[in-house]
Amino acid sequence: MLTSVLIAVAVLLGLAALFGGLLGYAAERFRVEGNPIVEQIDALLPQTQCGQCGYPGCRPYAEAIASGDAINKCPPGGEATIHALADLLDVEPQPLDAEHGAAQAKRVAVIREDECIGCTKCIQACPVDAILGAAKHMHTVIESECTGCDLCVEPCPVDCIDMVEIQPDIRGWHWDKPTPAQRLQIIASDRQGATA
Amino acid sequence: MRPVYAFHGGIHPPENKQQSTSQPIRFAGLPQRLIIPLQQHAGAPAQPLVSPGQHVLKGELIGEPQGKISAAIHAPTSGTIDSIALLPVAHPSGMSDWCITLIPDGKDTWAPRHPVADFRQLEREELLERVRYAGIVGLGGGGFPTEIKLHPPLHDNVETLILNGAECEPYITADDMLMRERAEEIVRGMEIMAFILRPQTCLIGIEDNKPEAITALRKAVEGTRIEVVVVPTKYPSGGEKQLVKLLTDIEIPHGHIPADVGVMCQNVGTALAVYRAIRHGEPLISRITTLTGDALAEPGNFETLIGTPVRYLLEQAGVDYGATRRLIKGGPMMGFTLETPDVPVVKTTNCLIAATAEEFPDPAPEQPCIRCGQCAEACPMDLLPQQLFWFARAQEFDKAEHFNLFDCIECGACAYVCPSSIPLVQYYRYAKGEMREQLADTLKSDRARQRFEARQARLEREQAEKEAKRKARAEAAAKAQAEKASTPVDERAAKAAAVQAALARKGMTTPEAPAPALPDRAELQAQLDKAQEKLAKMQQALDDARNSNSDQVEKLERAVAKNQERVLQAEQALQAAKPAATPAPERQPDLTELQAQLDKAREKLAKMQQALDDARSNNPAQVEKLERAVAKNQERVANAEAALNIAQAPAASATAAEVPDLPTLRDQLDKARNKLAIMEQALADADAPEQVEKLQRAVAKNRERVALAEQALEQAKSTATSE
C-alpha cells in the first residue's frame, strides 16, 4: 500500500520535473526576440515632433510611455494611435487627453512669402528642418516634409505662417467605410424627394 | 481544338447586351466643346504643351507623356484651346482634375500624319515609340500605357499573346461591335503586337455569347497563325487573370504581371488603336463607347471623340434624365456612378449606363452576414470574402491583408450574390484605401523621424563644438598661467606653447578641420627679409636698366611693383601673426590673462562689498571682518590694475597689433549692452529699496562698461581704417 503511494508520488514528481524542464527549455529555445518596446512605441507615434504631449519630440514621449506615462497625450495621432498603442501595450484605450489638445485634420504650414522678413526664427523652431531660407531672405516650407506641428507659428514675429488643412486629392481618394445608416438614409431621402 | 480550362467561382448575371447591339456603330458627332483630362490613364498625368488661345489641328500632340509610366494626349479635332483648368472628371470621387478645353472649329483638319504601309519595315523600338506618342492605353478599362506593357522585362519572353475579347460584363458591347465590324483591323493590330513581342502563340479569347463576333474574327484570322478561342460565358472571364487561366491554365503569381510567366493580355480595342497608329499614323483620339440603360431611347455603340461631354453623348442616344436614377461609367459590376453628366469621355470610357430605378433598384439595407459562403463560391480569386468583410468592418487591416485582401480584383461577384445586401466591394475598397493611406503615413512619419533625429544630432554636435571651444580656451589660459609661474624655459619651447595657445584660440571654431597652421613669426620675418632683399635687388636692377637698356624697364617695373606688393603682404602677415603669438621676450603676462584676473578681483570685491552692505544692516559683528577683507581686495584690484596698465603700455607702444579684432570688440559691446538692458529691466521691476540701490549701482557699473567697450571699438575702428 505504502509502496504504491510512494510510486504514485514519485511518478508525479518525475512528470512534474520532466514537464517543468521541457517548458523551461522551450521558453529559452523559442524565446521571441522583440524590438525594444521604445522602438515599437516610437514606430506607432506620428512623428510630428510637435511636443503637444509635453515632451520634446516623439521619441522622448515613447520613452515616457515605456516607463509608464499615459498613452492618450498625442493629438496628432488621435484615436488611431491610442488604439494602436493600447493594442501594443495591452492596456485599455483611453479617450484623448483634452489637456494636450484636440485631434484635428492633417495640416501643413504655409509661409505668406511676401510678408516674410527672413528672420530665421521659424527655421530654428522646425523640428524636422522642413523650412528653407537664409537670414534676410524669404523662407519657404517644404510641404512634403512638413508634419503640421505648429511649432513655427508662435516664433514668427510678423505672423506670416498659416496652418492650412490638407485638401483631399483626387489621386489619394478612396471609398469610405459603408455605414448601414448612410445607406438607409440615401433611401429615405430619395423617397422624400420622390414624393415631393 | 485548343482546350479551355476553368477558374474558380464566377457568376451568371443577366447579360442585357441585346439592347445595344441592334444598331451598327454610329459616329457621335462633334460637340460644342471637348474637355480632355491630362490624366486618362494609369501613371503620371501628361504635361500640357499648349496654351489658351492656341489653334491646334486634329491629332496634334497637346500633352506629352511625363515620366516613365504616362501617356500622350492629342487634339481630337482641329480648333482653339480655350483653357487649362480644374474641371469635373469621370472619377468615383466626383472631384475635379486638370483638363484642356478645346473649342472645335468644325473643319476637322488633320495635322500631318505619318502612315506606314508595312510595319515590318520598322525597328521594334521605332514601333514602340510610335505607340507611345500615339497615346495608346489599355482600352479595356485599366488604362495602362500600352507601350510600357509591350516592353516586357528584358529577361522575360512572352510566349503567349492573348487578345481579350471576352467582354464578360453585362450591358457592355463596345468590344463585341468592334469585333463584328472591324475584325480585320483588330487582327492586323495583333500582328503588329506580335511583331514586337515575337510570341509563339497568339490567341483571341472570346465568350460564346458573341456568335457574330466569333464568325467575323474566325474569317479575319484565316491565313494567320492567330487562333480564336471561345470560352464559356461566365463573369468575370474577361478579367486578365481569369482569361489567362482559362486559355493557358497558368495562374499569374501574386505580385507579378502576366509577362513574368510568359503571357500578355491586350484588349481588342487596343489592338485596333495600335493598328491605326502604325498603319494610318492616327493617334488615339476616339473610341467606341456603349450607351445603354433603360433611360435611353436609342441605346447603341458610338464612335466618340475623347473629351466629348457625357451629357452631349447621352443626348445622341435620346436620354431621359428624369427617368435616370443611376448614371454608371463602365459596366454594372465594376463601373462607378457619375453624379453629373458634365464630365468628359476619356480613353477608358467603354460604357455609359443611364439606368432607371427599376433597372438597378437602390440597395436594400445591409443585413447581418450569415456566413452563408455564397461569396466564397462566387469569388474568382478563391478568397474568403466573408472573412475579409469581417476584418474590414472591424478595421483589422492586418488580418485582412493576411487573408489576401490585395488579391481582390473588385469584380463584385461576392456583393452580387450576397443575400444580405452587404456592399462588400466598398468595404474592400475602403480597407485597401485605408491601408495605402497608413502606408503613406508610415513612410512619411519615418522620414520625419529621420529628419528629426538628424536635426537633433546636428544640434548636439554644435553644442559639443561650443563646449570644446570653451574648454580649449580655458586650457590655453591655464597653460599660459603655468608658463608664467614656471622658471624661464628655452625660448623655442615658449614660442611653441604660445603658438599652440594661439592655435587653440583661433582654430577651435572648426576643430575637426583646423585652419592652416599660422606661420610662425620668425618664418614670416624671414620671408619679409627675403622679400625686401629681393625688392632691393630688383630696384637695383631697375636702376641699372634705366641707365643702360630701356627695353627692360617696363618689365622690371612690373616686377618691382609685384615685389613691393609681396613685401607688403609679408608685413601684413607678420602683423597678423603678432597678436596671435604674443612674444614673451620679457615674460610679460598675457594681457587677457591680466584682464581676467582683474575682472575676477573686481567681482570678488563687489561681492564683498555687497556682503559688507548686508552685514552693516543685519550683522554688525561681522562688519569689521568684512571691512578688512574688502580693503585687502581693493588692494588686490589696484595691484591688478597696475599690472595691466604696465602690460598694456608696452604692448600698445610696441605695435598696433595688440588691438583686439573688431568682431570681438563688437561682440563684447553687444554683450555688455544686453546685460545693461537686462539690468535696467530688473531695475524697473524691482520695488524693495535696498534692491533698487544695488541694482542702480550695477547699472551704473554696466553703463561704464558699455562706454568703455564703445570707446575700445571706436579706437579699434579708427586704427583699422588708418591702416
Next chain:
Amino acid sequence: MAFVKLSSPHAQGARRTSQVMQWVILATLPGLLAQTLFFGWGNLINVVFCVALAVAAEALILKLRGKPVGFYLNDYSAVVTGLLLGLALPPLAPWWIPVVAVFTAVVLAKQLYGGLGSNPFNPAMVGYALVLISFPVAMTTNWAAPEGLTAAPGFLETLSIIFAGQQVAPDTFTMATPLDVYKHEISASLASDVRQLPMFGDWVARGWEWVNLAFLAGGLLLLWLKIITWHIPVSMLGALAFMSLLFGWNPDLYTPLSLHLLAGATMLGAFFIATDPVSAATSRIGKLWYGAGIGVLIYLIRTWGSYPDAVAFAVLLMNFAVPFIDYYTQPRTYGHSKARRGAPGKNG
C-alpha cells in the same frame, strides 16, 4: 441634376437572406409531413408552438436591445430556429420543454451573442442539448409510436397531452427511439431477434426511414438551389458510414449502418442543422473537416455514449472546433503557391 453615388456592383443577385430562410423552411416540409403521417399531430403542434415562441422571444429581446424589430424579424432566422427545434423535440414532450429549449436557443445562444450571424453555436442545438441534459427521461421516452396518423392520438388529445399533462400509457403511444431500443436490445440478443420488434418494421425502422428520406429530399432541394453546398452533408454522412462500417459491421454487436442513416435525426442533422452557415466552418476544406467531425462524433456518442442520439452534441462540439478548423483551412488564393494559415504574425 445629381444621380446617386454608390459603389459597384450595381447589379444585384435576386436572392435575399429572407428568401434563403424561406427556402430552408419550405425544404423541411416533406419531413414534417412524414413525421405527422407516421407519428401523429405532435410534431406539427410542436413546430407551430416553437415557431411562435421563437418569434416572440426574438421580438422581445430585439426590443430590449433597442434594435428595429421588424427589420430583423424579417430575416426569418427566428422562424427557422423554432422550426428546427419543433422538428427535433419529441412530439409528445410536455409544453414546458419547448419553452425552455426555445428561450435558451433564441435568447442565450443567439441574441446574447449579438444576434444573427454572431452566434458561435447553433442556437437550436444549444436549446435542444440543454433540455436533453436537464430532462433526459422526458426527452427520450416521449416519442410517439409510429402508428400512423389514424392510430395516433387525435389532434385535441395530442394538445391535451402536450399542454395539459394528460398521461399516456407508455409503450402504446410513446416510446423510445429505434436507435435507443436497438442499442439496448442488441447487448442481450441477436440482430434477427431485435428486428422482430414491431417498431423496426419491414425495412429499417418503421416510419423513421420515411421521415429521414423526406428530409433527404428536402436537403437535395436545398443543394439543387445552391442554398447549401454538398461538403458538409456528404462528409458527415460519409464519416458516419465509414465509422459504422469500420467498427459496427456486425449487426449482432452494434447498430447497423442502415439504422444510423435512416433512424434518428441523421438526415435532419446532415442537411438542416450541421449546414447552419453561421456556426459552421467557412472554407470548403474546412466544411469537409467539420462535417466529417460531426459524423465521427455522432457515431462515437451513439455507440459508446449514454445518449441514444447525438446530432446535437456532435454539432455543438464541432462548433467549438470551428475557429481551429478555420485557422488551418483557408483556401489557396489564385496566384499563391500555397494556402495561408492562421492569423497574421503567426506562422503564415
